Amino acid sequence: MSSKLHWGLIGTGNIARQFAAGVLAGRRCELACVGSRTGDSAQAFARTFGIAHAFANYDAVIDDSSADAIYIALPNSLHHRWTIRALQAGKHVLCEKPIASNATEAQEMFDVAQRTGRILVEAFMYRAHPLTAAVLRSVREGAAGRVRIVRSSFCYRTRRTDGNIRFDAQLAGGALMDIGCYCVDFSRLIAGGEPIEIRAIGHWHSGGVDEFVVGFMRFPGDLLASFTCGMTVQADNTAHICGDEGYIEIPVPWKPPQQGAAYTIAHGTPPRMDRADSKSPPSPPRHTHLVDAGIDVFGVEADDFAATVLDGKPPMLRAADSIGNMRVLDEMRRQVGTL
Numbered sequence: 262m263s264s265k266l267h268w269g270l271i272g273t274g275n276i277a278r279q280f281a282a283g284v285l286a287g288r289r290c291e292l293a294c295v296g297s298r299t300g301d302s303a304q305a306f307a308r309t310f311g312i313a314h315a316f317a318n319y320d321a322v323i324d325d326s327s328a329d330a331i332y333i334a335l336p337n338s339l340h341h342r343w344t345i346r347a348l349q350a351g352k353h354v355l356c357e358k359p360i361a362s363n364a365t366e367a368q369e370m371f372d373v374a375q376r377t378g379r380i381l382v383e384a385f386m387y388r389a390h391p392l393t394a395a396v397l398r399s400v401r402e403g404a405a406g407r408v409r410i411v412r413s414s415f416c417y418r419t420r421r422t423d424g425n426i427r428f429d430a431q432l433a434g435g436a437l438m439d440i441g442c443y444c445v446d447f448s449r450l451i452a453g454g455e456p457i458e459i460r461a462i463g464h465w466h467s468g469g470v471d472e473f474v475v476g477f478m479r480f481p482g483d484l485l486a487s488f489t490c491g492m493t494v495q496a497d498n499t500a501h502i503c504g505d506e507g508y509i510e511i512p513v514p515w516k517p518p519q520q521g522a523a524y525t526i527a528h529g530t531p532p533r534m535d536r537a538d539s540k541s542p543p544s545p546p547r548h549t550h551l552v553d554a555g556i557d558v559f560g561v562e563a564d565d566f567a568a569t570v571l572d573g574k575p576p577m578l579r580a581a582d583s584i585g586n587m588r589v590l591d592e593m594r595r596q597v598g599t600l
Contacts, residue, residue, distance in 0.1 A: 269328030277334035283559025289567035296322035337433035364587035406506025416496035430469035444488035463597035
């Protein structure tokens with residue numbers, strides 16, 4: 262087997278550009294071909310990233326023998342169709358988040374992957390960054406004590422809504438699907454299971470999608486999670502893991518830098534009634550840990566997928582992770598009124 266994984270890219274938008282740049286910075290992958298709806302777009306993309314083959318359609322990418330794996334960077338509503346097409350053609354697939362338009366589609370996609378013996382992974386790139394593993398390890402080691410609350414946010418303010426796929430209901434857009442999916446996935450990762458209670462309140466955009474949403478989840482053991490996501494609102498875009506003995510702050514959880522990705526383990530000042538005497542306690546201890554990835558997070562993601570295909574490494578997300586995330590998103594979208 263080749264020591265490198267050769268990629269065919271479907272889609273030439275911003276996320277595809279970030280992924281392609283990551284592959285070039287990585288160690289275990291090469292770009293083989295790219296496809297777009299137009300030949301001009303594919304050719305321009307290929308020139309930028311030094312890709313040998315450019316096609317004016319998606320089928321040609323999947324059928325190109327130079328590609329071992331397909332990266333799908335299309336609108337959410339197209340993930341199901343083109344993932345299944347690629348799997349049935351014998352290609353491994355890394356599909357952008359959210360994996361599908363709903364949990365039923367996600368299940369069908371993973372069923373095809375199992376039948377064809379191909380690898381299918383949802384592209385939550387933050388999961389591949391060593392920062393995420395370091396935070397999870399600290400949680401499991403009890404750095405914050407027993408985790409009781411997880412809270413996170415992922416928002417941005419865009420004024421370009423006309424023609425924006427994220428604001429198109431027919432393309433399965435919306436804040437929950439675009440960025441809320443990160444917060445749901447992170448909460449489930451820290452909880453180590455599926456929520457037993459789900460709540461969501463959202464505001465509609467005129468395009469028929471959820472514009473901003475506040476979500477809540479209850480997990481077994483009375484762990485609570487809350488998050489905010491929005492496409493027309495600003496927030497700090499951080500994550501906090503709050504336990505009975507301390508808390509963990511993650512200032513940049515979703516797209517950590519390649520060098521100096523940080524998380525802080527902190528402890529609050531005890532309430533006055535818990536103090537042994539009347540003297541004021543010292544300043545609460547805080548310790549910040551820095552984690553280096555070495556390369557851009559998209560390069561880490563591509564190399565991680567290559568290790569799964571070439572070495573048999575367990576995937577960064579299992580089928581159950583992705584299907585479970587879609588089930589939560591389905592219920593939240595149902596409550597908000599967009600599904």
